[in-house]
Amino acid sequence: MAYSTFDETNPLLSNNPFHDAYGYDRNERNYYQSQELTRTTHMHHSQEPDTMGLERDEEKMVYITEELSEMKDLFGNLQDIVDDEQEVVDVIETGVHGLKDDVLSGTEHLVKAEKTMKKIRCNRCFCLIVLVGIICLFLLYLWFTTQNGGKKM
16 A cells, blocks of 8 residues: 555645654654753753863864874875785786787797698608608619629610
């Protein structure tokens, strides 16, 4: 059930069961009444002269000022720690960037080495084929020379 602030037939009454005849929340009104009662009670029971209250207020202000000063010092110390740690972070970051460059360079060298190894492998195969061909020719030469009995043709 939705509650509207005021009843249309009687604008001073609310449909909300927690509001009284004037449209105020009962709990809220009781709270404000108790606060007013507490203030008036403290004012009547307070027998201190105004100077005592002022001195107490001044002591509170000094305490607050000291606490704020300590807090400022803590934030200053925290800033120093952050600055010191930032230097370490910067050194690590520089090292990581250097390592990244080294890895990229190493990758390029590995690609070049792989291409070179393929070329060397092809060259070795070519040399092996040429060597086998030379040996075959030499063996043929020996075979022909032994077949003819060492005669010159």
